[in-house]
Amino acid sequence: QxxxxxxxxxxxxxxxxxxxxCAASGRTSSTYAMGWFRQAPGKERxxxxxISWSGGTTxxxxxxxxxxxxxxxxxxxxxxxQMNSLxxxxxxxxxxxxxxxxxxxxxxxxxxxxxxxxxxVSS
Numbered sequence: 342q343x344x345x346x347x348x349x350x351x352x353x354x355x356x357x358x359x360x361x362x363c364a365a366s367g368r369t370s371s372t373y374a375m376g377w378f379r380q381a382p383g384k385e386r387x388x389x390x391x392i393s394w395s396g397g398t399t400x401x402x403x404x405x406x407x408x409x410x411x412x413x414x415x416x417x418x419x420x421x422x423q424m425n426s427l428x429x430x431x432x433x434x435x436x437x438x439x440x441x442x443x444x445x446x447x448x449x450x451x452x453x454x455x456x457x458x459x460x461x462v463s464s
Contacts, residue, residue, distance in 0.1 A: 343367040343453040345437045350458030353427055357462075361422040363437030363455060374444040375413060375420040376451055379433035379460075386436065386448060390422060393444040400446055405431075429464040 349361040363375065376391035390411040391400045399411050410423040420437060435458050438451035445451070 343373060343439045345439060345453055345455035347435065347437045347455045347458040350435060350460045352461045352463065355427060355429055355462055355464050357427050358423070358425045359427065359460060361424065361435055361437075361458060361460070363420040363422075365418045365420070365437075365439060367453075373439040373441050373453075375411075376438045376440070376445070377411060377420075377422045378436045378438060378448065379431075380436070380457075381433040384433075388446045388448070389435070391444050391446060392420065398444050400444060402446075424460070427460075427462045429462050432460060432462045434459050 344366045346364045349359060353359050372394045374393050377389040378386050379389050380386040388402050389405055390409055392411045392413050396413050408426045413420045437455040439453040440451040442450050
């Protein structure tokens with residue numbers, strides 16, 4: 342089992358920045374690929390970014406490319422999502438996920454999920 346706890350969400354003005362953190366605990370959590378997803382009210386959960394267990398490979402959704410950066414510190418069992426130039430449409434609950442089938446964009450390839458953290462961008 343892997344437990345995930347997100348933090349760092351909040352209210353920010355458009356153009357601002359936030360850094361989300363996802364603290365992982367449990368068995369061999371540092372060997373899992375990690376992902377960030379988001380879900381806006383009334384919409385389906387969507388892929389945002391992912392990182393391989395080594396940190397050497399990253400994927401991004403087109404909508405956040407060049408604005409968001411995913412990283413991880415395996416010594417701290419923590420994954421980060423640095424979000425810059427935030428837009429109103431980035432408003433959503435952000436979820437951290439872990440999977441042992443390699444870096445992926447698909448929700449179904451992740452086995453463990455955090456409870457989510459709210460990000461609200463005011464226009």
